[in-house]
Amino acid sequence: MELLKQKILKEGTTVGPEILKVDSFLNHQIDIRLMQEIGKEFHRRFKDHKITKILTIEASGISIASIAAIYFDVPVVFAKKVQSKNLDAETYKSSVYSFTKEAYYDVKVSKRYLSSDDHILILDDFLANGRAALGLIEILDQAGATLEGVGAVIEKGFQEGGQILRDMNIHLESLAIVNRFEDGKITFIEQNQT
Ligand code: G4P
Ligand code: NA
Ligand code: NA
Numbered sequence: 005m006e007l008l009k010q011k012i013l014k015e016g017t018t019v020g021p022e023i024l025k026v027d028s029f030l031n032h033q034i035d036i037r038l039m040q041e042i043g044k045e046f047h048r049r050f051k052d053h054k055i056t057k058i059l060t061i062e063a064s065g066i067s068i069a070s071i072a073a074i075y076f077d078v079p080v081v082f083a084k085k086v087q088s089k090n091l092d093a094e095t096y097k098s099s100v101y102s103f104t105k106e107a108y109y110d111v112k113v114s115k116r117y118l119s120s121d122d123h124i125l126i127l128d129d130f131l132a133n134g135r136a137a138l139g140l141i142e143i144l145d146q147a148g149a150t151l152e153g154v155g156a157v158i159e160k161g162f163q164e165g166g167q168i169l170r171d172m173n174i175h176l177e178s179l180a181i182v183n184r185f186e187d188g189k190i191t192f193i194e195q196n197q198t
Pocket of ligand 1: 022023024025026031061062063064065101102103104105129130131132133134135136137160165
C-alpha cells in the first residue's frame with residue numbers, strides 16, 4: 005500500500021536492525037485518515053470472504069480493527085491481555101510468547117463473543133514472529149469458528165510470522181513488508197498486488 009509505505013519512510017524510525025518505531029501514526033498517536041485508508045484496503049483485499057467478526061488483540065490492534073470493521077459492517081472483538089475482574093469467567097484462552105518481552109502472557113476472549121457460526125478476520129498492527137496471531141487462531145479454534153484470513157499493517161519480512169501463516173495456507177495480507185534495517189535504512193519487500 006503506497007500511501008502507508010510513504011508514511012513509514014517519512015515518519016518511521018528504526019531502533020537497531022529489527023525494531024520499527026511508528027509512534028507518530030500507529031502506536032501512540034493515531035493518524036485517523038490513514039487508518040481509514042488502511043481499513044478500506046483491508047476490505048478491498050478480503051471482500052470476497054464472508055466475514056462475521058474481526059478479531060484483534062489489545063491495545064494497538066483495536067483502532068485498526070475498528071476502522072476496518074466499518075467497511076465490513078461487522079463487530080470487533082479484541083482479546084484481552086490485561087487481567088480484569090470484569091472479564092467473564094467463561095473464556096477461551098491461549099498462552100502467547102512475546103519475543104520483545106521475553107515472557108509468556110495469556111490472551112482471553114469471553115465465550116459470549118465467539119461461536120462456531122463466526123467467520124473471522126484477524127487484524128493487527130505488526131506481524132513479527134506471529135505468536136500473537138497464532139494465539140488468536142488457537143482461541144478461534146477453541147470456539148469452533150472459521151478463520152477467513154489474517155491482515156497485518158506492517159509485516160517484518162525477516163521474522164518468521166509471515167512464513168508460518170503462509171505455510172498454513174492462511175490468506176495473509178500485509179499492507180507493507182519491511183526488510184531488516186541496514187544502517188537505519190527502511191526498505192520494503194515488493195509484493196504482487198492482487
Ligand atoms: P509476535 O506477536 O509477532 O510474535 O511478536 P512479538 O511478541 O515480538 O511482538 C510483541 C509486540 O511488539 C506486539 O505488540 C507487536 O505488535 C509489537 N511489535 C513487534 N515488532 C515491532 C516493531 O518492529 N515495531 C513496533 N512498533 N512494534 C512491534 P504488543 O506488545 O502486543 O503491544 P500493543 O502495542 O499491541 O499493546
Ligand atoms: Na500489536
Ligand atoms: Na504494538
